[in-house]
Amino acid sequence: MSKPNAIQLTGVSKTFDGFKALADADFTAKWGEVHALLGENGAGKSSLMNIVAGLYGPEGGSLFIDDNPVKLRGPKEAAKLGIGMVHQHFKLVAPFTVAENILLNLGHIQTSGLYRERLRRVSEDIRTMVDRIGFNIDPDTPIHRLSIAEQQRVEILKVLLAGAKVLILDEPTAVLTEEEAESLLTTVQGFAREGAAVILVTHKMNDVLRYADQVTIMRGGRTVTSLRPDSVSVDELVRLTVGESTTHTDQPSAERTPGEPYLRVSDLTSTAGRRALNGLDLTLNRGEIYGIAGVGGNGQSELANALMGIPEPVQGDMEIIGGGDLAELDAAQRRALGIASIPADRYGSALAGPLSIADNFALGDIHSGRYGPFWYLKTRAIEADATKAVHQFDVQGVRSLKQKAALLSGGNAQKLVIAREFSRPPRLVFAHSPSRGLDVKATEAVRERLRAARNDGAAVLLISEDLDEVMAMADRIGVMSAGRIVAEFSRPADRQAIGQAMVNHV
Amino acid sequence: MDLITSWIGNIPEFAVPFALAALGLIITEKSGVLALGAEGLMLVGAVAGIGAYLTFEQNAIALIMAMMAASVVSLLFALMVLVMRINQVISGLVLVFFCQGLSTLVGTLMGWTNQPVPGLHAIALWPLSELPYVGRFFVQNIVVYLTPVIFLVTVWALYRSTPGLRLRAVGENPQASDAAGIPVLGYRLAAIVVGAALIGLAGAFISVLSTKLWIANMTGGRGWIAVALVIFARWSPWKALAGAVLFGCIEALIPQLAASGIKLSQYFVFMAPYAITLGVMIWVAASKRDTSSQPADLGTPFIREERT
Numbered sequence: 017m018s019k020p021n022a023i024q025l026t027g028v029s030k031t032f033d034g035f036k037a038l039a040d041a042d043f044t045a046k047w048g049e050v051h052a053l054l055g056e057n058g059a060g061k062s063s064l065m066n067i068v069a070g071l072y073g074p075e076g077g078s079l080f081i082d083d084n085p086v087k088l089r090g091p092k093e094a095a096k097l098g099i100g101m102v103h104q105h106f107k108l109v110a111p112f113t114v115a116e117n118i119l120l121n122l123g124h125i126q127t128s129g130l131y132r133e134r135l136r137r138v139s140e141d142i143r144t145m146v147d148r149i150g151f152n153i154d155p156d157t158p159i160h161r162l163s164i165a166e167q168q169r170v171e172i173l174k175v176l177l178a179g180a181k182v183l184i185l186d187e188p189t190a191v192l193t194e195e196e197a198e199s200l201l202t203t204v205q206g207f208a209r210e211g212a213a214v215i216l217v218t219h220k221m222n223d224v225l226r227y228a229d230q231v232t233i234m235r236g237g238r239t240v241t242s243l244r245p246d247s248v249s250v251d252e253l254v255r256l257t258v259g260e261s262t263t264h265t266d267q268p269s270a271e272r273t274p275g276e277p278y279l280r281v282s283d284l285t286s287t288a289g290r291r292a293l294n295g296l297d298l299t300l301n302r303g304e305i306y307g308i309a310g311v312g313g314n315g316q317s318e319l320a321n322a323l324m325g326i327p328e329p330v331q332g333d334m335e336i337i338g339g340g341d342l343a344e345l346d347a348a349q350r351r352a353l354g355i356a357s358i359p360a361d362r363y364g365s366a367l368a369g370p371l372s373i374a375d376n377f378a379l380g381d382i383h384s385g386r387y388g389p390f391w392y393l394k395t396r397a398i399e400a401d402a403t404k405a406v407h408q409f410d411v412q413g414v415r416s417l418k419q420k421a422a423l424l425s426g427g428n429a430q431k432l433v434i435a436r437e438f439s440r441p442p443r444l445v446f447a448h449s450p451s452r453g454l455d456v457k458a459t460e461a462v463r464e465r466l467r468a469a470r471n472d473g474a475a476v477l478l479i480s481e482d483l484d485e486v487m488a489m490a491d492r493i494g495v496m497s498a499g500r501i502v503a504e505f506s507r508p509a510d511r512q513a514i515g516q517a518m519v520n521h522v
Numbered sequence: 523m524d525l526i527t528s529w530i531g532n533i534p535e536f537a538v539p540f541a542l543a544a545l546g547l548i549i550t551e552k553s554g555v556l557a558l559g560a561e562g563l564m565l566v567g568a569v570a571g572i573g574a575y576l577t578f579e580q581n582a583i584a585l586i587m588a589m590m591a592a593s594v595v596s597l598l599f600a601l602m603v604l605v606m607r608i609n610q611v612i613s614g615l616v617l618v619f620f621c622q623g624l625s626t627l628v629g630t631l632m633g634w635t636n637q638p639v640p641g642l643h644a645i646a647l648w649p650l651s652e653l654p655y656v657g658r659f660f661v662q663n664i665v666v667y668l669t670p671v672i673f674l675v676t677v678w679a680l681y682r683s684t685p686g687l688r689l690r691a692v693g694e695n696p697q698a699s700d701a702a703g704i705p706v707l708g709y710r711l712a713a714i715v716v717g718a719a720l721i722g723l724a725g726a727f728i729s730v731l732s733t734k735l736w737i738a739n740m741t742g743g744r745g746w747i748a749v750a751l752v753i754f755a756r757w758s759p760w761k762a763l764a765g766a767v768l769f770g771c772i773e774a775l776i777p778q779l780a781a782s783g784i785k786l787s788q789y790f791v792f793m794a795p796y797a798i799t800l801g802v803m804i805w806v807a808a809s810k811r812d813t814s815s816q817p818a819d820l821g822t823p824f825i826r827e828e829r830t
Binding site: 119120 | 682683684686687688690691694695697698699701702703704818
């Protein structure tokens with residue numbers, strides 16, 4: 017039971033731009049164990065592990081390795097102490113071979129000899145390691161010819177060959193298929209059995225239950241508890257991860273009778289890469305908000321892209337009842353049908369930052385000829401409409417309509433997007449994380465707009481990784497997992513049940 | 523007959539500056555720094571070479587000083603693109619104009635303009651030099667013979683050494699290199715300075731060994747052709763060498779045509795190298811060869827990511 021401590025963190029805090037990412041977090045991982053670090057997006061898991069890997073300096077608290085206090089000055093020092101981290105985003109040089117990439121990373125290990133000789137030795141080391149742990153990687157293959165799962169294995173080989181005894185894997189299964197994830201986790205479990213310490217950062221309950229010896233749960237930058245996964249029920253684990261309901265079930269919206277179906281999506285499947293969307297079915301009714309909940313990376317972005325007309329390789333039907341195929345519509349036709357899109361990346365996909373507020377507003381209606389023919393823009397008409405919209409939608413911080421849209425704060429930029437999208441009464445609204453990064457007041461304003469659209473009979477689809485938001489807004493909730501809607505709930509929905517559906521699949 | 527013999531004999535003199543400048547550019551650009559300043563650095567090398575020869579009367583010193591002068595001026599470029607992270611295209615253009623002014627000013631003030639220098643005597647590579655037609659190709663100065671050696675050493679350093687691996691890694695994926703503990707900016711600085719030295723040598727070759735005097739702006743756009751040559755060669759040193767010989771052939775042909783009595787407008791003669799460059803670029807674009815050999819991070823300033 018009492019294996020020696022490998023890594024111990026006590027009372028660690030870290031702040032980014034005033035945002036407290038970690039507050040008094042404690043964590044202990046022992047040699048010979050797979051230790052899962054479980055929590056929702058933004059719980060602080062990655063920040064905590066980046067401190068262990070020497071990428072961030074903690075503001076308070078201490079780090080112990082083998083029960084000795086250490087101060088890390090950078091990732092190289094962490095590597096020397098045998099700590100290796102595999103990041104979510106791989107750090108590999110694509111045109112180089114596996115061996116060259118690994119050789120690059122061995123800078124701190126002094127090896128002598130000519131370059132060819134060193135490369136040959138590294139290749140040999142790779143072959144030996146690959147045979148031992150059962151990876152199928154050829155050291156002479158260039159990285160760009162490897163699949164994502166293989167590239168991840170190269171990252172693991174990289175830290176192992178650099179002498180890592182403590183292996184930190186940040187969301188390793190997020191990019192893998194189920195079989196790939198299984199094989200990877202079995203392998204890392206093997207490392208732990210041989211005495212290494214493995215830390216598995218994850219938000220997948222299944223990974224924890226099947227592979228972890230110990231689990232530490234984080235929520236809101238704090239470590240909630242640390243326990244053995246087999247000592248508690250799944251319900252308890254979910255409750256600890258999701259937290260007690262903080263939702264004010266403020267919905268006075270009585271029993272709503274949903275209208276007729278307006279959008280029918282059937283068997284939507286990604287045609288490229290891993291199957292981000294995998295046979296998704298969904299029906300959206302008039303006069304209702306359909307909320308899509310789910311852990312990030314389960315196909316939400318791909319679904320949003322497909323629906324909003326952002327290029328996305330999918331097949332399947334997206335039929336607007338009485339309006340034809342959604343995928344066939346061009347931007348002007350989408351406008352004419354009253355389709356409003358609020359993408360997640362408001363500065364990237366919704367607004368043209370360097371253009372003025374008035375220009376950004378006018379973009380929505382420019383096809384219709386409302387602002388003049390192609391060779392002449394009626395600036396007065398644009399400004400008149402923009403002024404009205406800015407007032408009506410309460411876009412603050414507008415000193416002049418000629419001001420660049422990029423200068424607006426997040427909340428006001430979002431209000432500008434909504435002002436444009438709702439400038440004609442919308443009949444179908446797609447909103448992806450519409451309140452991400454907004455303060456309480458702006459969030460409420462955005463939500464009020466969506467509710468108003470719903471009350472006027474629009475069909476609203478709300479995709480959000482924030483369960484609280486979905487709970488507060490939606491009349492019906494679909495839980496998305498592995499590219500499909502795996503469960504549907506009607507109001508009043510049980511938060512625990514939704515949480516469980518979110519994490520139980522995959 | 524004489525025409526062909528002297529044409530072939532003149533090819534190296536035109537090809538070597540292209541080859542050395544292109545090689546210098548390849549070193550710099552492999553590290554991810556877009557180097558458009560070659561024309562300016564060649565002028566600096568050219569004027570410094572003549573100045574050093576007139577002062578020390580030693581060809582070796584002249585060439586070495588030319589390389590050093592170009593390297594010192596390239597530090598200014600490094601300051602702009604690495605430290606201040608100014609747009610690399612703008613920085614390269616500014617460097618060219620600055621060097622044009624600087625070299626003209628220094629050459630005039632020091633009275634180096636139109637002062638003839640003897641250059642290096644040619645060495646005949648017997649028995650190759652006795653071959654019919656191509657014999658004159660093997661009667662060249664020592665720098666011409668050294669050029670393939672410089673290429674060999676560079677290729678070995680880039681592709682067969684650990685520093686070379688790191689330099690290329692920095693140009694392909696600086697974030698990954700940084701994570702592997704490689705000093706990204708240090709490697710880029712070294713690549714700029716070493717590249718500039720070769721470009722300076724190319725300039726000095728033109729002034730000290732080929733034309734044998736300094737005239738303001740005497741490189742006449744060869745630095746730009748070298749920039750195009752690098753793209754044409756897809757950042758491969760050997761292809762760049764082949765391209766340099768090809769351009770050398772074409773450039774050496776023009777004076778031969780004029781000498782043979784074919785009436786050519788002098789403006790056509792001036793225009794020809796650029797027209798040919800244009801044609802080659804279009805041909806390369808149209809032949810749709812893979813573009814993946816371009817260093818992936820070329821032209822992008824490196825900023826360590828604070829939080830991902």
